[in-house]
Amino acid sequence: MRYFIQFSYLGKAYHGWQKQPNAITVQEILEHALSVLLREEILLTGAGRTDAGVHAREMYAHFDFTGLTDKEDLIYRLNAFLPGDIAVDNIYVMLDQAHARFDALERSYEYWICDTKNPFLKDAAYYIKHHLDISLMNKAAELLLGKQDFECFSKSKTDVNNYFCSIKNAKWSREGEYIAFRISADRFLRNMVRAIVGTLLDVGTGKTDLETVKTIIKSKDRTQAGVSVPAKGLYLTAVSYPNTIFKK
Template sequence: MRYFIELAYKGTHYHGWQYQPNAISIQECIHKAFSTVLREKIEVVGAGRTDAGVHAEQLFAHFDFEKEINIDETIYKVNSILPKDIVVYSILKSKADAHARFDAVGRSYEYRILLGRNPFFNETTWQVINKKLNIAKMNEAAKILVTYTNFKCFSRSNTDVRTYNCKVTRAEWILSNKSLIFHVTADRFLRNMVRAIVGTLLDVGTGKTSIEKFEEIIKSMDRCNAGPSAPAEGLFLTKVAYPKTIFINE
């Protein structure tokens, strides 16, 4: 049987989602916890991979297990083993061919900026000080993203992907007091894409890059033309969407 896991984590102390031989990852922690509880080697496949220091308020992964499991009991036992900064929210039965990565139809991220300093948010925001940002222009530039599909200019160099095309359906900044959050949704994202977009949009906000230049950067398909990547600590994966038909309701 195939099961989907819904989980969340604070990524500060991990080297991203994906298993690495010489560094601790979220995937490794999930592997170990489920293998311990179910007393069998469990391999989990994630909906995507977040980089070191990036957080997730919602991420899905799937695993296969021959037996019927007691879902509530398994969640309780797994969470008692996992580190405090990783939590499993739910386990869902799915169709045998459902895939956490390839069946996802949408992903949403938030990039969180604090306009000022706060010692309690050092690991979960990019704290920007002494910069005057034109948020209206940043939003004007952000709207351009939904009119393009090729985002090679915002992709990490030397990434092994078949296509740089992504369909962005939402891209906007929302300011509330000193909290400035970039909301972005697409069918898929390239590695480092959101952080590169944020860094480039901040260049628009400071006047370093014009709106016209921002569009030229997209057209260039060259990462060297875009701005610097924003730090990892402000980035959150907030939602992964799937067709309801892949899940088994009982």
């Protein structure tokens, strides 16, 4: 039987989601916990990748297992077994063909910026000393909306067939002690959100204008876009799926 596991994690201690040799990852830790508690090898397929240091408030992965009789008990035992920076939030029974990555309809991220020094957000947000023109950054963010080729924001040498993504929402807002950038799309390229944020920060500090952002997108050249901002400010906040893949 196929299951989706919903979980969250603080990414500071991990080299991203996906298993890698000689590096501790969230997938490795979660697979080990499931395998110990269910007493057989459990392999997870995640909804996507997160880079080293990136956090997730809502992440999904699927696994197959026969004989799970009490989901709530497993969730309780997993949370007791796992380290404090990983939490299991739910387990869903799915149709056999359901796929955590390929069935995802939309993914959402947040990026946090501090423009005043805040020791309590040191590991949760990127501190930038310059004044930011949020209104102008939102005008630049509007240029991202719709289906476009975003190769200019993609990490090089990635295993994708194309660089087209449909961005549904992209907006900055001040949230008390920090400034949040929220973005949703059908898919994201590797390093895409961090490169977008870096480019929009160039707009907010006056280094780049709106016409240049248009030129950057058309260029399909990563070297034309802004720097990748630090991973610690990035959060995967939601992954949405069609109701039709959940078992009734």
